[in-house]
Amino acid sequence: MRRDMTRRDFGLAAGAAAAALSLGGPASAEGQVAGGGQVARGGQVIGEGLVTADITWTSDDPHLSGNFASIGPEIEARDLPVIFGRIPPELSGAYMRNGPNPLFKPLSYFYPMDGDGMIHAVYLDNGKARYRNRFVATASLAVEKRANQAVYGSFAHPVPVDPTLLRPGDNPGPFKNGAFINILQHGGHLLALNEATTCYEMTMELDTIGEWTAGTGAPISLGAHNRKHPRTGSLFALAYTWRNPVVQFHEIDASAKLVRSFSLTMSEPTMIHDFILTERYIVLVAGPVVFDVQAAQSGQSMLQWRPSMGTRIAVVPLDGGDPVWLQADPFFVFHFANGFERGGDIVIDYVRHHDFGGPAGTTPLHRLEIDLASRRIRDTALAALTVEFPRINEAREALRSRYVYVPTLSDSLRIPSPPSATFNTLLKVDTETGESARHDFGNHIVGEAVFVPRGGQGEDDGYLAIFSYDPVAQTSDFVLLDAARVDSEPVAVVRLPQRVPQGLHGNWIPRS
Numbered sequence: 001m002r003r004d005m006t007r008r009d010f011g012l013a014a015g016a017a018a019a020a021l022s023l024g025g026p027a028s029a030e031g032q033v034a035g036g037g038q039v040a041r042g043g044q045v046i047g048e049g050l051v052t053a054d055i056t057w058t059s060d061d062p063h064l065s066g067n068f069a070s071i072g073p074e075i076e077a078r079d080l081p082v083i084f085g086r087i088p089p090e091l092s093g094a095y096m097r098n099g100p101n102p103l104f105k106p107l108s109y110f111y112p113m114d115g116d117g118m119i120h121a122v123y124l125d126n127g128k129a130r131y132r133n134r135f136v137a138t139a140s141l142a143v144e145k146r147a148n149q150a151v152y153g154s155f156a157h158p159v160p161v162d163p164t165l166l167r168p169g170d171n172p173g174p175f176k177n178g179a180f181i182n183i184l185q186h187g188g189h190l191l192a193l194n195e196a197t198t199c200y201e202m203t204m205e206l207d208t209i210g211e212w213t214a215g216t217g218a219p220i221s222l223g224a225h226n227r228k229h230p231r232t233g234s235l236f237a238l239a240y241t242w243r244n245p246v247v248q249f250h251e252i253d254a255s256a257k258l259v260r261s262f263s264l265t266m267s268e269p270t271m272i273h274d275f276i277l278t279e280r281y282i283v284l285v286a287g288p289v290v291f292d293v294q295a296a297q298s299g300q301s302m303l304q305w306r307p308s309m310g311t312r313i314a315v316v317p318l319d320g321g322d323p324v325w326l327q328a329d330p331f332f333v334f335h336f337a338n339g340f341e342r343g344g345d346i347v348i349d350y351v352r353h354h355d356f357g358g359p360a361g362t363t364p365l366h367r368l369e370i371d372l373a374s375r376r377i378r379d380t381a382l383a384a385l386t387v388e389f390p391r392i393n394e395a396r397e398a399l400r401s402r403y404v405y406v407p408t409l410s411d412s413l414r415i416p417s418p419p420s421a422t423f424n425t426l427l428k429v430d431t432e433t434g435e436s437a438r439h440d441f442g443n444h445i446v447g448e449a450v451f452v453p454r455g456g457q458g459e460d461d462g463y464l465a466i467f468s469y470d471p472v473a474q475t476s477d478f479v480l481l482d483a484a485r486v487d488s489e490p491v492a493v494v495r496l497p498q499r500v501p502q503g504l505h506g507n508w509i510p511r512s
Ligand SMILES: [Fe+2]
Pocket: 181, 224, 225, 273, 334, 335, 504, 505
């Protein structure tokens, strides 16, 4: 991921965004009306309903090629072949994963910030597996289906939308909400999430219900990464915007109703993809990536890496107390594994990006320790490898945790110069001993692994669900590993009925 977010690209993105936005379009980045319309692809209208044929357009963009290329058919297949091991019969639920899957050839594309959400689900019941995939039927995708072409530009190259293609209430652009980054369940609601905008509620069978309101009567903005409180079951969500230097947090209770919102004022609008929740605090780690509209208007990057600012860390008490601000050397974080309180310390495990869009380098797993009494910070490397997409057993979220499951890349992947966010090995890092075990998938590409609990109390008593792609055979598998023994043979390998492109984030949705 890091190698692609070059400073130049972000500069182009920011400048183009500012240019587009200066055309006088409405401030809203997303319309409120989810239109219907015909499903179209490759210039050919194929009728109302599901996309039934594969994508025919191609692209030279490495993040639209190989296993990053979109797929078209929305299908379902039952009794999938188990080609190795067996599916534990006690597992009842679905592994769901979201990811960018543009239906129409993009006018421009900026991985991983663009695309139409497509959710791939593997339903497990009684030792059998069923597969289903569906686009997230966003308001923006409805406009493009009606136009039978891409209408919106990308984060890198937004374009003014032809007003003749829009109906009243449509998203006027220039940005699109594809709801493609994550999918999670809270209070019985299944949510497809984008970055810092509205999210879409889905059914377990992946039909799109519409923009979610959290009981407020109006669509609510949630970030792609949100965290559940271990005692109350509340979901804490992050919302931010490039327009002003305010970060907002929402607390959505266990019944899925918004109960409070509170905000934190920054010195400048800042890009923040993820945050940390502990039992008593929110920790906001704001790397020095700031939105600068004036810079964009003068042709420079709107997203400015300003290392002289350092990384600002806010420890925000959940009881309403004043935040404590700390200062650290400059670094950036896309994803945290977990954070928790330990005595008077807050411990945070995360993937450290040494800068933002600079020369390629490692993005290792780190541990940040904050001594709240002395306000001192200590930072150490846990695994000095290039990693991303860290996950834990979410039953330990905001509580003391030991194991981090995170993909990395080994030289057994034989694809020449794979694009960023390409991994073939899953690491299980023991943060107490510093040791790690690995499952090397060889010449297969994998992504984020999701913990599937087995019902025991042990932190690693469960399975790891992961999609695997064979670039030679061009087949995809659903793989379950034993989380306690990741270096052992898989528990089960299920052959999927079609290729599953590389995606972003997912979760295990237990059958309720
Ligand atoms: Fe993310």
